[in-house]
Amino acid sequence: MTKHYQSSRRRFLSNLGLAGLGLPLMTAKDFMHPFVSKQKNMQQSKKLGIALVGLGGYATGQLGPALLESEHCYLAGIVTGTPSKIPVWKEKYKLSEKNIYSYDTYDQIKNNPDIDIIYVVLPNNMHAEYTIRGFEAGKHVICEKPMAITVPDCDRMIAASKKANKFLSVGYRLHFEPYNLEMVKLGTSKEYGEIKKISGGFGFKATPNQWRLQQKYAGGGPLMDLGIYAIQGMCYTTGMEPIAVSAQEGKKTDLNRFSEVEQSLSWQFEFPNRLIGSGAASYDDNMNFLKAEAAQGVFELTTAYNYNGLSGYTPAGPMNFPQVNQQARQLDAIALSIKNNKPSIVPGEMGRRDVKYLQAIYEAMRTGKRITIKAD
């Protein structure tokens, strides 16, 4: 685990004190000389401009609308290969013509002061290239999950971020969501004692679009798309990192569509204190949970990973938190950390760590062996 990631993690946990706002805590530096403070406020009041790269389902259904609600950033530009999408986006988000790019003109964003942050929302195998080109254009980058399909790609993305001296964040929206933050609080504070067993699963009957069924584009099946949420959930609830994994591919009921990637799979993480974490991901079975069985009772999310309608229980009864716009919170927290020149709480190092786990799970599934996960 890198130093950068450790400090981000610490901040993630300490932020929980703010009822899961996912926003940085005030520090002594925030109380400075009135003149400096006024300058800073002026700077902070400016919304950062975001350009969405790829106008598919997630950008259209979630990120665009969230950018209309966010306080610290707004949709300033788009990058699309489909000209027919432009009029609707232009009208809805009041985009100026000069802030509309194609994949061919993408690199010219470097000359555009309206764009502070590039948000990559493309098929998984394109994340690395468009993130690196974003840094080469001198912009901060948010990249959707999974960060990339290989660890070397993640390394290149992190190196590009360092070279450009710009922040890299991963679109891990649940770090800003109250029910999941409650799991982190209960688990890491050991409110109900030591966790004896942790499990998470995400799946539904899906007819995923073509790129999600192709190894080359997606890097795998539902594990890359959905299982990553269960990986994250088990890690942030326990505050631990797995040291080994075993995995099994599920039965394929549709051999045609799932000729290249798994249709479902399950895995078992071993955490350092002999804790077992059972995970599952599927494009066939319905599941959406994160469950911690602790010495003094069970706490769990029974709807854990959706955009809304989350629910959960503790030994004290049902959880009761507001349903929030997760993406607006995520975008605001990342924009604010950039404004304050503070590292993201969902940094590239965390995305890289998870790609390492994804790869270890696939290796365990393919070989039928227990795979050790190195701590780097």
Ligand code: NAD
């Ligand atoms: P999508 O298929 O709906 O959109 C993909 C976009 O990429 C489309 O606009 C498509 O035109 C464009 N594209 C450009 N070049 C392409 C190519 N060569 N092949 C295919 N498409 C190409 O996918 P999506 O659901 O919007 O997912 C995009 C990314 O966002 C994925 O990495 C996914 O994992 C992630 N995502 C994250 C969340 C979340 O909750 N954080 C939710 C959904 C998707």
